[in-house]
Amino acid sequence: MRHWKTNSGLVWDSLSRAVQQVHLCCTEGLLEWLYPSKALRVILQPNLVNGKYSTVCIKPTSEFQGANMYVEKKGQLLLLPGEAGGVWKVHCFEMDKMQRVALFLQASPQKDLSRRTAGFHYEVLNNGHSGPLFHNSDHAQDSCRPCNDKELLMAICRNDFVVRGSIKSITHDVEAHVTQIDINTIKVYRQRSSIFQLDDASGIWAGHIRTFLQCGVKQGDGDFLFTGTEHFGNAWLQCAPRVKDFLEIYQAAKHLRTNPCNFQI
Template sequence: MHTETVVYFWPVVLSLIYVAEAGMIGDQCDWTGSGLTSSAERGVTPVYLRCREGTVSWLYPRGALRLLLRPPLPADERDFNVCLRVIRRPDPPEFFHDLHFNYTEKAERFPARIFVEGARKLIPLYAPDDGDPRELRCFRSKRGRAALYVEAEPEEGPKRRVATFKYEARPLITRHYDPATADCRPCSDSELELAFCTSDLVSRVLIVGSDQREDLDSTQLTLRLTKILRAPVLDVDTDDLAHDNDYYKYSVDNEVGGGSGTLAHVQVWRGCGAAAGAGEFVAMARRRLGRLALVCAPRLAHWRALARRRAPHDTHCALRH
C-alpha cells in the first residue's frame, strides 16, 4: 500500500453518507447489492459487517460503499487485523486430478478503488492501476474500529461489472498457530493436535510442485493426497470437478508415488520459502480468503508417533494417521 498518497475529500464523503439509499444496509457476514437500485450516482451505501470473514459482491457498482467492520472478538482483543482479497478472475479448483494447468484468461480489471477510513482522510488500500500486482491487502484497526470506503470507477458502457472481494478479520494476538501470522517455524506437538482437529483439510500428501503466486503473495504448493484423514470441504464428488472449464486447461497427468489420485492446492506465505520435497507429510490446511492456507505439515513418521502416544481423552479429537 502506498501510504504517501492521501485523499483529502473526506468531508465530502461524510456529507454523501447521509444521502445513502435506504434499504441497502447490511448487517451480516456477506453482502450482495447492485448499483442499479441506487438513484444517486454519488450516493454512499452503508454496510455493516459483523463477522470475522465474508464476501462483498457489488454488481454494477455506482457511487460508493462504506463498510464498517466489527467482528466478534473477545473483550481483551480490541484491535484486529483485516485482510481483503479482490477477486479478478475465478480461482482454479482446489481439488483436481491432472497435475498441470495453464492460465488461459487475463485477470479482469477490478471496477472500484478501496480506501481505509482514517480520522480525517481516506488512505488508499487498492486501486486497479496502483502498480501493485497483489490482490491481497491488509491493514489494522484503530481503537477497535475499521471501515473501508469502496468507490466505483466510472461506467464504461453496458458491460456487466462486478466488484467482489473477500475479507477476514483476525485478532492481533493469536491463541494458536496461525498461517496468517506464523514465522515459518514448525508446529509444536500441541499445535499439531489442535491443527489436526480444527483444519478444513487434513491429508497424508506428497508435495509434487510449488509455484509463486504473486497475486496472493504466497507460494502455492501442489499436493498429491495419498490418504484423506479429515476433509469437511470434500463433500462433493471430485470426479465432477470442472475439468472442461474454459479457464483452466488440464493436459498432463504425471503419476507420482505410484498413482494419480486427487491433487490439491494450498497456499503458504512466500517468505517461508516452501518448496516441493521428498517424503510423505501430513498437511493440515484451513480455508482463508477463499483458498486453503497451510497450517502445519509434519512428516508422516513424526505425526504417526505423536498420534500413537497420545491417549484419546487427552486430545481435542481422535487423531488418525
C-alpha cells in the same frame, strides 16, 4: 457465518448526494456493487461472541472495476493500491475499539452503462491464527518455523484441513513470494471447503497448498500429514510432519493423556 450481499448503483436517485451505507455482520462473506455510482460506505462489524477476533482481511474480486477503494483510518481515507501484475493483493486491517473496519468505495466516472462490478471477499481473523495474510517478514519467518509437538497436536484438532499425502511437485512464484506444493492425497481427514478434489478416473485425491517462498520448501519423499488454514479459497500450510514422526508424538501424548483430541490415522 458467511454473508453475500449485492448492491446496484442503478437504483439510486441520480440527484442525491447521499452516500449509501452498508453493514456486514458476518465473519466472512462477499460484497458485490453492480454498476457503481457515486459512493458506498461499508462497515465490517461482525457479531462476535468474544474478543479473540481483531483483524479484517479483504481481497478484491478478479473482475473488480469501476471504483476506487479506501479504508478509513483516524478520520482519513487511505487509498488501497490496485492490482499488480493482474493479481489483487490481500489487505488486512486492525479493528477499532468498536470492533469494526470502515471501507469507502468511490465510483469512477463512466461514459456508458456497461456492466461493472466492484466487489470484494472479506474474512474476520484471530490475530494469533491469521495464517499467511500479513505479508511482512516477521510473520513470514514465524510461519516458516517448524511446529513443536504441542502446536502439531493442536493443529490436528483445530485446523481447517488435515490430509495425508505425498508431494507431487513444488512451484515457486518469485513475484508473489509464494511456494505452491502440489500433493497427491491418500486420505482427507478434514477440510472446511472443497480444496482437495477426488479424481474419479484415478481415484486419487489431489490439491495444492501454499506457503511463503522464503520458507525454502523442497521436494521430500514419503508420506506427510499436511495441516493448515484456508483463506479466500486457498490452503495455507501450518504443520507438515512425516506420518511416522506424528505417530510417535501422538502415541506419547496419548500415553500421558495430554493429547487435546482423539485422532485416528
